Amino acid sequence: MEIVIRPTAAEVHTTVADIVEGYVRSGHVTLGLATGSSPLGSYQELARRHREEGLDFSGARAFLLDEYVGIPKGHEQSYFSVIRSEFVDHVNLDPALVSSPNGEAENIDAEARRYDAVIAAAGGVDVQLLGIGTDGHIGFNEPGSSLTSRTRVKTLTEQTRIDNARFFDSVDDVPHHVLTQGLGTISEARHLVMIALGEGKADAIAAAVEGPLAAFCPASVMQLHRHVTVVIDEAAATGLKLADYYRYAVEHKPASQRF
Ligand code: GLP
Secondary structure, eight states: OOEESSSSSSHHHHHHHHHHHHHTEEEEEEEEESSSSSSHHHHHHHHHHHHHOOOOOOTTTEEESEEEESOTTTTTTTHHHHHHHHHHTTTTTGGGEEEEEOOOOHHHHHHHHHHHHHHHHTTTSSSEEOOOOOOBBTTBBBOOTTTTSSSEEEOOHHHHHHHGGGSSSSSSGSSSSEEEEEHHHHHSSEEEEEEEGGGGGGHHHHHHHOOOTTTGGGHHHHGGOSSSEEETTTTGGGGOOTTTHHHHHTTTOOOOOOO
């Protein structure tokens, strides 16, 4: 794991956009997209590079991590809609090639299996963006999720529903159930890039990066992965015991080694 601590959120987003741009410029790429507020600045920076620098997404396709169950696709807070309004509509990524689990499927278990199969058939995800919940969840894998889990239905914790209530009229409108790529599914992406901003994420980041590998902190599954870049601001780094070493390692990174 490489931990990159940046002084400001803007610099976090520049670093994440640099990483994604490298993949996009290489031609055909499969992006793993995350929703939530953490990656929004990175999406805005990528859209700016598309507009002003000609960054071309025409060779890209994308898979979303998760979706709410129980709200229609057209709902403005469905992740299907959010990823379009926040990112896809602002770049030349073909919306037909942006896939997400269908939270409206009649047979939700079959839909979960289908989604995993479609990701595999596309050759897997090259670079997966991840946010982190205050309880350490990634995608919507709440504490207790099997570290090898596949896409499936999960029940949200009350804390996650409260955290996400800001996107809805009230907490009562936040669905209880979701379809999410499992921790095993997410781990199959070839490069994981986690974004975390602000003090509210400091405990979750410390647990994910320096705590034990445990289903209690689903994001700790990153410790088993061979290519992880955790890009965070100073506030999100305040719980890290080895923060000075991580800064030192980034400063002394061999020129030949990329993120
Ligand atoms: C939701 C999403 C996650 C996201 C998390 C954190 O639960 N399913 O993918 O990482 O929220 O969101 P935020 O970045 O808004 O703090």
